[in-house]
Amino acid sequence: MGSGEADDPLPLRVHQRGALDALEAAYAAGRTRAWIVLPPGGGKTRVGLETAARHLADGTVTRAVVLSPNTAIQGQWVDAATAFGLTASDDRGSDAELVSLTYQAVAVFDADDEVADDPDAGTSQLARLHPNGRDLVERLRKTPGLLLVLDECHHLLEVWGELLAEVLAELPSAHVLGLTATPPATLDADQARLVDELFGGIVFQAGVPALVREGDLAPYLEVAHLVTPTVHEQEWLAEEATRFGELTTRLMDPTFGSRPFLQWLDERYVTAVPRAEVAPEQLDAALRLHFVGMLALPPGAVLSERHRRPPTPQDWVLLIDDWLRRCVVASEDPRDHDVLRVVRRALPAVGYVWTRRGIRAGRSTVDRVLARTMAKTTATVDLVAGEWDSLGDHTRVLVLCDHERASAIVPRELDGVLDQQEGSARSVIAALVGDPATAGLAPLLVTGSTVAAAESTLRDLVEQVRLTDARLADALVVEPGDAAVAQLTGPWTSRRWVPHVTRLFESGGTRVLVGTRGLLGEGWDAPRISTLVDLTTATTSTAVVQTRGRALRIDATWPDKVAMTWSVVCLTEAHPRGGQDWDRLVRKHVGFQGVDAEGDVVDGVGHLDASFSPYLPPAIADIDAINHRMAERARDRQAVRAWWRVGEPYVDQVRxxxxxxxxxxxxxxxxxxxxxxxxxxxxxxxxxxxxxxxxxxxxxxxxxxxxxxxxxxxxxxxxxxxxxxxxxxxxxxxxxxxxxxxxxxxxxxxxxxxxxxxxxxxxxxxxxxxxxxxxxxxxxxxxxxxxxxxxxxxxxxxxxxxxxxxxxxxxxxxxxxxxxxxxxxxxxxxxxxxxxxxxxxxxxxxxxxxxxxxxxxxxxxxxxxxxxxxxxxxxxxxxxxxxxxxxxxxxx
Structure with a gap:
């Protein structure tokens, strides 16, 4: 068995030792459940293996069962355990010391979706399991001396919190170890409560900056590349904006409704005696109207940074909804009937609809245009080419998308504005293969269902496979496809092709991988990644931490590695919701720390650029200057490395x-x-x-x-x-x-x-x-x-x-x-x-x-x-x- 002692060729890192010491202290105090937080690349697997090996050796554990979110991580546990000296298997019926399974062995998780639908309230989640899942829970219950390791266990909180509680109730004597990279500060109240109830709180935690300062993760820089929609997209957005602009103009009319909108706001927020109870987000919206001179300052209110900007469509909607429900709907005045008709017709232009329960979010075609604009694909080609010019042989770029193909049909109103597949991994690989500036990097697409690239790249991959599995290589077929992108087919699945693709990538046979967040965005390990281009729309803390963790591994072949993460963001002033993509970027950086241009480690979008505010997107006129600053920072990787002050003392505290x-x-x-x-x-x-x-x-x-x-x-x-x-x-x-x-x-x-x-x-x-x-x-x-x-x-x-x-x-x-x-x-x-x-x-x-x-x-x-x-x-x-x-x- 592996020991992790001084004679081990890979000695424990500072935070691995800290986690193990905290875990042993918890066990000594009588706890059987523990929750440990280490960032991607921080060595959570090693902590789990050390724990299993030590307790298998002293007899307190007879078998370790590891559950993880996807097959890539499942296979990594088997490989790591075998190298560690443990017998390991991915077969649920195996008697190996360590059995590695996916959460799908208990319940179904969608590999490409961040969150599945919530189970029906009031129903036993164990009773809803597939028979195979119930059988596994029963096997676990009957295993004496069980160590259950829940890897990337934040998934359980987000998707199956109730199921986790029921499963652990069936295992009262088991030792349970939860491992995650999701910082506790990003858990919502319900998730934090569940951690306390089921695990007794967090035993040990360390953040990404601490591991960078220790030298266990690569220094990194977060940068943003800003784009505007294409001409056709911009024209469509401007036309859509007209309807909402007409509505806000009508709202200023003192004859619009029996109690006009501005009169209502004044009565509700300024002159009400006693003071009306309003939600915090409504007061924020009212203060932003005050900032632009439409409303007097409500008594006792204080303007902060988040209020010093014009109101957004969301602000307008909050206040309009309050006005409609409390004043307009119950009125019999014909003027108010007209108000309701005008508002109902204008709301879809900004992604909202009127229902019997008030205004609700609806389908946002505007957001679809901003998220999937062709301008992002074009920018990705330019960024990849720029990294190649800057890094040469060190270039290893991962481009992450939400989906391989766009499954939803483009709405009729976007016909001729947005291509069906625009924004998908398929459109990105086609652009990279088809552009002379990037084709020489042998771009390759890898998803849960597809391996695709130029024919020459796929033939190189077949030869890579042949080095370790000649029989499989002989069975693979390169099938020509559209736009010079061929597909590699044969008797294999993502569980088998991901390791081969990874080896080709690491060796330089391909220098650009285009993949989906569901397959490569979590748990996948490729230390040579130099650059991440993030085209995803997921904003949960889990998605952000895991996605960015892909590039942070130390590269033994490049001691001075500095990882770069590019976020591509589309902005427009042609539509009142033209900042939606910016808001998405802001949410991604809440609680995520990065180094700014002055060498300070801060969270939020401020570390991307000193001019960035979480409350207001940059002006379109400033985009060229911002992109120039970003490119200059990205080119000077040695300055970034110096800013991180690797090896210097730190407190590991965020204030x-x-x-x-x-x-x-x-x-x-x-x-x-x-x-x-x-x-x-x-x-x-x-x-x-x-x-x-x-x-x-x-x-x-x-x-x-x-x-x-x-x-x-x-x-x-x-x-x-x-x-x-x-x-x-x-x-x-x-x-x-x-x-x-x-x-x-x-x-x-x-x-x-x-x-x-x-x-x-x-x-x-x-x-x-x-x-x-x-x-x-x-x-x-x-x-x-x-x-x-x-x-x-x-x-x-x-x-x-x-x-x-x-x-x-x-x-x-x-x-x-x-x-x-x-x-x-x-x-x-x-x-x-x-x-x-x-x-x-x-x-x-x-x-x-x-x-x-x-x-x-x-x-x-x-x-x-x-x-x-x-x-x-x-x-x-x-x-x-x-x-x-x-x-x-x-x-x-």
């Missing part, structure tokens, strides 16, 4: 960081701030601490100059706005004092960045506290909106300070100090108390105390009082810091 640009006092590097010793109050200047010494006697010759210098040093912070340090510490101290969590102001870290922005985070805090701090500080820096409480900051101008020259001459330093104390602030600026701290007077008071300590004496006002309402009316919309803020999740 939100507030990035700020604005009118804030400079932050002194490496100087830990203290509460200011001199502050401006309503009635003058207060000295309440150790005052700076100022220039020394040896530095300045004359006493008058020395005193003047001391005066200027004292006045400098009074005349400048507060620093981000001061504001951040006030927020953090207030949150801690109010019992809302976090370690307080001492944990605030502010770092000046070469780009000119500041980055502020709360060190050593848990994630909820970190988020609350970042959100609260962002609200404090925002323009004054409609907070429940405000605090005053007294502002001292240069003209407010007496001339201290005479005082300096007559009375020395103490006289200068008295002169400064006579200054009287000429202005006051009001700032919002962050929402979490403005819930009640006690919390607001905690913020005022923290503000007094870090910024200066203040006055706290409730904006519901006459005085507070007056302040709000006078200063609403003021933006004292003129700050641009975004929150990004940083890994360190």
């Amino acid at each position: 939100p960081t507030l990035r700020v640009r604005g009118r804030l006092a400079p932050v002194a590097p490496d100087v830990r701030p203290e509460p200011p010793a001199v502050v401006a109050a309503a009635d003058g200047v207060l000295f309440r601490g150790a005052v700076p010494e100022g220039p020394g006697a040896f530095a300045v010759r004359h006493r008058h100059e020395r005193l003047t210098g001391w005066r200027d040093l004292v006045l400098a912070p009074l005349l400048a706005p507060p620093s981000l340090d001061q504001l951040g510490r006030a927020v953090a101290d207030a949150l801690a004092a109010a019992g809302l969590g976090g370690p307080g102001g001492a944990a605030v870290v502010v770092e000046p960045h070469p780009s000119g922005e500041y980055r502020c985070r709360l060190d050593g805090a848990d994630e909820p506290s970190s988020w609350l701090f970042a959100d609260s500080l962002e609200q404090l820096l925002a323009p004054l909106a409609t907070p429940r409480y405000v605090v005053a900051r007294y502002v001292l101008g240069a003209d407010d300070v007496p001339d201290v020259g005479v005082w300096a001459t007559l009375g020395g330093r103490s006289a200068v100090r008295r002169a400064i104390a006579q200054a009287r602030p000429s202005g006051v600026v009001w700032h919002p108390v962050p929402t979490a701290l403005g819930v009640n007077a006690a919390r607001a008071g905690a913020f005022a105390e923290a503000w007094d300590r870090w910024v200066g004496p203040t006055q706290l006002l409730y904006t519901g009082s006459p005085e507070g309402a007056g302040v709000l009316a006078a200063q609403q919309g003021s933006d004292p810091f003129d700050a641009t803020t975004v929150v990004r999740r940083h890994w360190s």
Whole structure:
């Protein structure tokens, strides 16, 4: 049996040892179920084999049964177990030490679909199984000393959560080990609950950046290539947009309906007393209408980054649906009957339909055009050719599509706009084989049902097969096909042809594989992949992590490998839903970390380009410049490798960081701030601490100059706005004092960045506290909106300070100090108390105390009082810091 000890030719990696140690500790504590998270390429199989081997050796396990999602992974377990010294089989009836099966042995999974239909509620899932599945569960139940390994076990949560619970209930004495690459932070509430119930929580986890820093995964770069639809597609989209544009124009008409749309919105969100209960997404939609000047600011609302953009069709639909159901439908007024007719006719243009239960999502032909545009296929050819020019012999490109063929019929309205097979793997392989820039790379299509390429490439594959299986090679037939793409047929299935195709790819016989996510997007192992071109539409965390994991393996033949992932995205401004493909890209990068152009590891689309926002697609006019930047970054792989700082220490923690640009006092590097010793109050200047010494006697010759210098040093912070340090510490101290969590102001870290922005985070805090701090500080820096409480900051101008020259001459330093104390602030600026701290007077008071300590004496006002309402009316919309803020999740 394999041992994994020091004499093993492949010693355990840091995170494999960590996972095994955590697992053994859990077993020693009496647990029999465990859930371990390691990214693709992180060695989950080795962890499972070590666990099986150790417990087979000590007799606590008599047989290990591994269930995995597809035949490729099933075969890899058999091969790995055999190489590890275990007897292994893929036959459910085998007596081997390790039996590797697919989840299909228990229940049917569709290899090309991310999620199957949910089983009927209220029905025993075991009872619904095929007899073969029930027989397997019974065999497992009767196996003493069973170790059940559930590889890529996130599938069970997404598809068969109830079935998993019933199966494990039948195996109370078995040891169960769940292995997955899906980060726990991406599990929804139901999935997280199921993990806790069935496995007792996660025993060990490590993220992709940690393994890159260790050197166990290749450094990588995520880049996007932006395209616009073809001319014919663009014309069709513009025509479709007309109907929805006409609707939004009608909605602005004060005679459209008995209670017009804008009047309804004002009554619902602004003037309602008591305040109407609305869903968070509805309020977000209303705030985006406010941003473009269509609605007053709802009381208590604060604009954040996600609100600073025009409303999307989804926003309009949310608000229109609320208006229709609550106001229009029940009306007998003929004007409202006309409203319903107009809305019903316009909704399909943006992918929605009116039903008896309100507006629902319908078939989106617009999304189909954006997802499957011919422009993406053309771009893929260009990207592959570019990688060939850049990498030469190292080039190994994997192009992933959703499907081999487009099964759905192109809707009649897209006839002549979109080809039937456009966007499928078939159309991509035809383009690659047919283009002189890529044909020499011998592109090859491999799916669950097909192997296809140019005839010469397929004959090379037959010879590759002959090296290990001459009989099979003799039975294979190259059949000519359309567009110079032939097909290889014979007595084999994907289980047999994937290893042969992989060897051809690894050896350079083909340098471009085009495949489907269902076959190659998960579990398939080809360390020489240099580049992934992602044409898929799946946005689940599982699909994203698994797809990107294909390129991250270390390549022994290329020690300096840097993996590249290109996402091809179609944008248009010709239709209000022209950003759907962008939204898909955003969802793919939520929770997925990558290195940005400044060497920071962050999640979200911000790591693709600093200009990218999760809330708004780039302007079409900027596409060429963006694509140029992306190409430049992609060419400099050594710079990318340097950004990852492989081998340097790390924490393996992701926390939100507030990035700020604005009118804030400079932050002194490496100087830990203290509460200011001199502050401006309503009635003058207060000295309440150790005052700076100022220039020394040896530095300045004359006493008058020395005193003047001391005066200027004292006045400098009074005349400048507060620093981000001061504001951040006030927020953090207030949150801690109010019992809302976090370690307080001492944990605030502010770092000046070469780009000119500041980055502020709360060190050593848990994630909820970190988020609350970042959100609260962002609200404090925002323009004054409609907070429940405000605090005053007294502002001292240069003209407010007496001339201290005479005082300096007559009375020395103490006289200068008295002169400064006579200054009287000429202005006051009001700032919002962050929402979490403005819930009640006690919390607001905690913020005022923290503000007094870090910024200066203040006055706290409730904006519901006459005085507070007056302040709000006078200063609403003021933006004292003129700050641009975004929150990004940083890994360190």
